[in-house]
Amino acid sequence: xxxxxxSLALKNLKHRGIRSWLTLLGIFIGVTAVVSLxxxxxxxxxxxxxxxxxxxxxxxxxQAGGLSAYGPPGSNVVDSLTQGDVDAIxxxxxxxxxxxxxxxxxxxxxNDNVIFRYVGSVPNNKEDRDLIYEQxxxxxxxxxxxxxxxSGKVVLGYNFYxxxxxxxxxxxxxxxxxxxxxxxxxxxxxxDKVGSMMxxxxxxxxENDMKDLYGFEDKADMIIVEPKNKExxxxxxxxxxxxxxxxxxxxxxxxxxxxxxxxATLSTVNNIIGGVQIFIAIVAFISVFxxxxxxxxxxxxxxxxxxxxxxxxxxxxxxxxxIFFQFFIESSLLGLVGGIVGAIFGTLIGFLGxxxxxxxxxxxxxxxxxxxxxxxxxxxxxxxxxxxxxIPAMQAAKQNPVEALKG
Amino acid sequence: MRxxxxxVVIELKGVCKYYRMGDNIVRAVDGASLKINEGDFxxxxxxxxxxxxxxxxLIGSLDVPTKGKIFLDGEDISTFSESDLAQLRGKKIGxxxxxxxxxxxxxxxxxxxxxxxxxxHDLEDRNFRANKLMQLVQLTDRMHHSPGELSGGQQQRVAIxxxxxxxxxxxxxxxxxxxxxxxxxxTVMDFLEDLNKKGKTIIMVTHDPDLAKAHxxxxxxxxxxxxEKITKKKNGWDKGPRGVLIKPKEKK
Ligand SMILES: Nc1ncnc2c1ncn2[C@@H]1O[C@H](COP(=O)(O)OP(=O)(O)O)[C@@H](O)[C@H]1O
Ligand SMILES: [Mg+2]
Numbered sequence: 118x119x120x121x122x123x124s125l126a127l128k129n130l131k132h133r134g135i136r137s138w139l140t141l142l143g144i145f146i147g148v149t150a151v152v153s154l155x156x157x158x159x160x161x162x163x164x165x166x167x168x169x170x171x172x173x174x175x176x177x178x179x180q181a182g183g184l185s186a187y188g189p190p191g192s193n194v195v196d197s198l199t200q201g202d203v204d205a206i207x208x209x210x211x212x213x214x215x216x217x218x219x220x221x222x223x224x225x226x227x228n229d230n231v232i233f234r235y236v237g238s239v240p241n242n243k244e245d246r247d248l249i250y251e252q253x254x255x256x257x258x259x260x261x262x263x264x265x266x267x268s269g270k271v272v273l274g275y276n277f278y279x280x281x282x283x284x285x286x287x288x289x290x291x292x293x294x295x296x297x298x299x300x301x302x303x304x305x306x307x308x309d310k311v312g313s314m315m316x317x318x319x320x321x322x323x324e325n326d327m328k329d330l331y332g333f334e335d336k337a338d339m340i341i342v343e344p345k346n347k348e349x350x351x352x353x354x355x356x357x358x359x360x361x362x363x364x365x366x367x368x369x370x371x372x373x374x375x376x377x378x379x380x381a382t383l384s385t386v387n388n389i390i391g392g393v394q395i396f397i398a399i400v401a402f403i404s405v406f407x408x409x410x411x412x413x414x415x416x417x418x419x420x421x422x423x424x425x426x427x428x429x430x431x432x433x434x435x436x437x438x439x440i441f442f443q444f445f446i447e448s449s450l451l452g453l454v455g456g457i458v459g460a461i462f463g464t465l466i467g468f469l470g471x472x473x474x475x476x477x478x479x480x481x482x483x484x485x486x487x488x489x490x491x492x493x494x495x496x497x498x499x500x501x502x503x504x505x506x507x508i509p510a511m512q513a514a515k516q517n518p519v520e521a522l523k524g
Numbered sequence: 525m526r527x528x529x530x531x532v533v534i535e536l537k538g539v540c541k542y543y544r545m546g547d548n549i550v551r552a553v554d555g556a557s558l559k560i561n562e563g564d565f566x567x568x569x570x571x572x573x574x575x576x577x578x579x580x581x582l583i584g585s586l587d588v589p590t591k592g593k594i595f596l597d598g599e600d601i602s603t604f605s606e607s608d609l610a611q612l613r614g615k616k617i618g619x620x621x622x623x624x625x626x627x628x629x630x631x632x633x634x635x636x637x638x639x640x641x642x643x644x645h646d647l648e649d650r651n652f653r654a655n656k657l658m659q660l661v662q663l664t665d666r667m668h669h670s671p672g673e674l675s676g677g678q679q680q681r682v683a684i685x686x687x688x689x690x691x692x693x694x695x696x697x698x699x700x701x702x703x704x705x706x707x708x709x710x711t712v713m714d715f716l717e718d719l720n721k722k723g724k725t726i727i728m729v730t731h732d733p734d735l736a737k738a739h740x741x742x743x744x745x746x747x748x749x750x751x752e753k754i755t756k757k758k759n760g761w762d763k764g765p766r767g768v769l770i771k772p773k774e775k776k
Binding site: 118121125128129131132425426428429430431432433434435436437438439518519522 | 581584586587606607610611613614615619621625626627629630634638639641642643644647686689690
């Protein structure tokens with residue numbers, strides 16, 4: 118019999134006017150928000166993480182100023198870190214190795230096209246260099262990485278090779294020569310795609326070349342620290358902070374530098390995403406609330422409009438419970454319809470968002486439809502419709518048959 | 525032909541239905557007692573507002589009396605719960621209304637199937653029976669149309685088919701031809717007449733004395749909620765109220 122009520126409810130839904138469907142906007146927006154958020158969530162996390170250069174290694178990064186998602190790390194800092202800081206950090210008992218890195222922007226010329234890109238150094242010493250490669254988490258696609266004694270040679274991020282259009286349609290491959298700040302360098306390698314704007318567009322060269330090119334002496338834009346004990350990342354971090362506070366003469370809480378561990382950076386990412394998620398959850402919650410009011414309103418209206426139908430049903434033998442279920446199920450289905458449309462739109466937004474991230478951020482997120490998520494949101498919207506329908510359905514059920522027949 | 529000891533399907537004992545209208549009490553039905561036998565064709569007549577519809581609703585258990593008792597098949601329905609009444613009404617009573625009262629969102633056939641849903645018949649049964657009933661009222665070719673696409677006469681025939689859905693013992697028809705012209709009204713009456721011949725008890729409210737005389741075998745005359753007079757065809761219709769003599773019409 119319940120099935121019969123479903124088919125009756127479907128027939129009634131087919132005859133509903135535009136006004137009924139408009140009241141579903143709340144449920145629709147709520148479900149769209151939830152579905153798109155969750156299907157984008159993972160991608161969003163990966164995208165933000167890769168933009169911030171977070172990788173899964175256990176190295177500590179020290180920078181003057183704050184952690185910035187924009188601009189090269191350590192740039193625009195008045196009181197920069199120095200080689201002296203690097204040496205002092207390395208002397209800490211909890212530190213295995215500390216390596217200085219420099220990053221600056223360079224004017225790159227190739228095939229008569231000029232583009233500005235970040236240039237980063239790698240140390241001359243093999244042990245230090247391996248640490249940087251670990252930190253960068255990059256692989257070579259073509260050619261090889263910078264080696265000891267390499268002079269006038271550079272390794273380029275994937276986009277120098279992959280985005281021909283930047284260079285007048287000509288791909289840069291190992292063996293070619295490019296000019297950086299009017300000085301010629303030979304390309305010896307191209308790194309594999311990472312999915313981060315920063316890393317895929319970087320120029321890597323030996324630190325001696327970098328010093329010559331930019332003419333700096335002592336400055337360290339970034340210090341990469343390998344702790345002695347990887348389990349004691351936090352302790353090592355505190356040691357470094359204490360040391361730098363002393364060296365730079367700043368009080369605790371007023372640091373003009375930042376020591377970040379992978380966890381700390383990941384938690385920054387999660388904070389950003391968490392904020393977005395809370396915002397969308399609030400939007401979803403409010404719209405579902407509005408959606409419930411909308412459905413209650415439509416159902417109450419339709420109980421009034423269909424008073425006569427209720428009377429007819431009762432005159433041919435419908436019990437109060439039959440009338441209740443008919444309206445209850447109709448309301449549930451109304452919620453479900455809002456949920457279906459919302460799930461379709463949410464999936465679509467998730468899809469477009471992923472494509473967008475892949476295009477603009479260079480990520481390679483795969484698009485997948487989360488059937489479990491869709492199942493639960495549909496179930497949820499069905500239940501929400503049902504809850505909204507309880508009171509109107511009770512009103513319908515308790516109609517006096519004779520009065521109802523008068524319409 | 526009929527004997528007095530035939531099975532009584534409906535009995536009213538001192539039935540009253542009062543409505544409160546502000547300070548006044550409207551006595552819509554005021555102490556009605558009657559017995560209707562199985563297979564009877566009864567007409568209820570009386571001026572507008574005399575309580576005919578209220579009495580029909582009471583007989584059909586759509587409404588409950590303020591006072592008095594109603595027996596359906598010998599059972600006192602005042603002891604029934606609301607949902608038992610609905611079940612009873614769906615099974616034993618078929619309603620036909622002046623304004624057809626079909627559900628517009630459904631097709632003619634679906635309208636006929638509705639009462640069967642509430643008695644728990646499965647789809648196959650419902651289909652089979654609805655097809656047969658649509659055939660009976662000669663609307664097989666229109667059964668997938670919505671009521672709005674049918675003429676008044678056709679709609680009332682759908683309503684007749686619907687009233688028969690659960691093979692009730694009693695058909696209650698409240699001015700079934702009131703919204704129809706004489707000719708279509710006559711067709712509808714032919715169907716009711718036919719059903720009566722097949723043994724259904726029919727109770728019909730009408731304004732039209734000719735209609736009553738042509739089809740009913742007993743007429744209850746209502747005035748101000750009271751049964752003022754009962755006239756029977758077998759007694760040559762006696763005298764109607766206000767001294768109007770009602771002659772029996774030949775049944776075909
Ligand atoms: N729900 C109600 N509330 C108040 N008075 C009513 C109600 N229903 C019917 N009445 C009154 O009861 C009387 C009988 O009504 P009804 O049975 O509809 O008469 P009929 O069908 O003979 O025209 C009328 O005076 C009518 O106004
Ligand atoms: Mg009436």
